[in-house]
Amino acid sequence: MTSPDWPLFEVFIRSRSGLEHKHVGSLHAVDARMALEHARDVYTRRLEGVSIWVARSSDIAASDPLDADAFFEPARDKVYRHPTFYAIPEEVKNL
Amino acid sequence: MTHSELPYANSCVRLGHYDPELAVYTQGLDSLGKDCLQTPSADTAALTARFDAKVERDEKIEPKEWMPDAYRRTLVRQISQHAHSEIVGMLPEGNWITRAPTLRRKAVLIAKVQDEGGHGMYLYSAAETLGVSRDELVAQLLAGTAKYSSIFNYPTLTWADIGAIGWLVDGAAIMNQIPICRCSYGPYARAMVRICREESFHQRQGFEIMMTLARGTPAQRAMAQDALNRWWWPSVMMFGPSDAESQHTAQSMRWKIKRFTNDELRQHFIDVTAPQADFLKLTVPDPELRWDEATQHYRCGEIDWSEFHRVVKGHGPCNRERLQARRSAHEQGRWVREAASAYAEKTRARARRLEESA
Numbered sequence: 001m002t003s004p005d006w007p008l009f010e011v012f013i014r015s016r017s018g019l020e021h022k023h024v025g026s027l028h029a030v031d032a033r034m035a036l037e038h039a040r041d042v043y044t045r046r047l048e049g050v051s052i053w054v055a056r057s058s059d060i061a062a063s064d065p066l067d068a069d070a071f072f073e074p075a076r077d078k079v080y081r082h083p084t085f086y087a088i089p090e091e092v093k094n095l
Numbered sequence: 096m097t098h099s100e101l102p103y104a105n106s107c108v109r110l111g112h113y114d115p116e117l118a119v120y121t122q123g124l125d126s127l128g129k130d131c132l133q134t135p136s137a138d139t140a141a142l143t144a145r146f147d148a149k150v151e152r153d154e155k156i157e158p159k160e161w162m163p164d165a166y167r168r169t170l171v172r173q174i175s176q177h178a179h180s181e182i183v184g185m186l187p188e189g190n191w192i193t194r195a196p197t198l199r200r201k202a203v204l205i206a207k208v209q210d211e212g213g214h215g216m217y218l219y220s221a222a223e224t225l226g227v228s229r230d231e232l233v234a235q236l237l238a239g240t241a242k243y244s245s246i247f248n249y250p251t252l253t254w255a256d257i258g259a260i261g262w263l264v265d266g267a268a269i270m271n272q273i274p275i276c277r278c279s280y281g282p283y284a285r286a287m288v289r290i291c292r293e294e295s296f297h298q299r300q301g302f303e304i305m306m307t308l309a310r311g312t313p314a315q316r317a318m319a320q321d322a323l324n325r326w327w328w329p330s331v332m333m334f335g336p337s338d339a340e341s342q343h344t345a346q347s348m349r350w351k352i353k354r355f356t357n358d359e360l361r362q363h364f365i366d367v368t369a370p371q372a373d374f375l376k377l378t379v380p381d382p383e384l385r386w387d388e389a390t391q392h393y394r395c396g397e398i399d400w401s402e403f404h405r406v407v408k409g410h411g412p413c414n415r416e417r418l419q420a421r422r423s424a425h426e427q428g429r430w431v432r433e434a435a436s437a438y439a440e441k442t443r444a445r446a447r448r449l450e451e452s453a
């Protein structure tokens with residue numbers, strides 16, 4: 001259990017080498033070092049990770065879900081960024 | 096505990112008001128005060144429609160998104176009560192760590208109890224994404240105004256109780272929790288996936304203890320039977336009040352917080368557990384329990400709901416003891432938290448001085 005002045009940290013774990021770190025949850029700690037140790041105890045009791053990142057939750061900037069439609073709008077009409085946009089005849093191979 | 100005795104009784108945001116629907120880990124925690132109904136404006140009507148459509152499409156709701164107040168409150172209450180249950184749930188089993196019969200059993204029991212602590216942490220973390228602080232939730236638990244699963248207000252009298260808890264209590268918890276892996280609220284669903292992955296060993300180690308005792312000396316068999324006698328009904332009650340009594344199941348099902356009714360889950364639990372008791376050659380303490388060919392389900396006797404309500408209201412065998420144990424653990428840890436805060440402050444001050452002198 002925590003003290004009221006302990007900040008919240010978000011925890012990211014790399015499960016195996018070669019994979020990216022993935023958000024797994026959050027915890028309170030007095031500083032980053034304690035956050036790492038707590039993250040190890042809370043989130044990797046079964047060797048679920050080979051590397052942990054912690055970041056103060058207050059330092060994370062996030063896009064606003066209410067603006068999501070407008071925010072991601074620029075990509076919406078650019079279907080030509082996908083390979084399936086281009087019709088290539090069956091008989092052409094390796095393309 | 097009555098409604099009026101609770102300091103937060105008038106605020107529906109708080110978790111404290113007496114909740115007759117309160118079942119256990121996760122089920123039946125969905126009742127809302129009538130005073131909590133919102134008055135929708137045109138704006139919220141549009142937002143609500145968008146929210147409902149999203150839930151309908153089985154998309155997850157994420158923390159920063161708009162959600163109806165009642166949905167948020169239901170989740171805060173359910174997730175925090177679930178978290179408290181994991182934390183208090185460490186106590187009955189912790190009681191036997193020093194007396195586990197072998198080193199292997201001791202190591203396993205420590206690992207299980209640590210997992211339950213971890214489950215509490217995942218869940219507090221999920222609750223915090225809804226805008227409540229962990230300290231507030233913990234304070235409510237310690238003040239006795241928050242609820243947790245009634246099952247943990249029963250004592251662990253013999254070693255066989257550790258077997259019965261793993262087998263029955265974790266078994267019932269798993270049955271409750273698996274559907275919540277598909278809950279509409281993302282952080283809760285994800286915490287539940289993590290928890291369910293860890294629960295299976297809890298149940299299996301419990302069954303293994305029961306199996307060892309059931310195949311042991313007559314005294315060991317008797318101990319296993321006695322544990323089953325005492326834990327069966329409380330485990331069956333873990334699923335919460337019957338559907339007829341549970342008025343808010345419908346809303347929680349619409350919100351996809353809950354996927355099955357209390358009685359459906361209870362029936363499923365009995366159907367899978369009764370044959371396991373047969374395998375152990377132990378007798379389920381329900382003379383009316385029998386297989387029904389017609390329905391392909393077990394039929395069982397009446398549940399004594401007066402006992403359930405008595406324990407929920409704080410009159411179980413160990414309610415006081417459990418809270419006392421949590422409070423003293425919190426108090427005894429105070430100096431550690433203070434020392435950690437002081438050390439962190441000192442380290443930061445030193446870093447500032449170094450920066451200034453550089």
Ligand SMILES: [Fe+2]
Pocket residue numbers: 181210211214290294
């Ligand atoms: Fe658990």
Ligand SMILES: [Fe+2]
Pocket residue numbers: 211265268294297
């Ligand atoms: Fe468990």
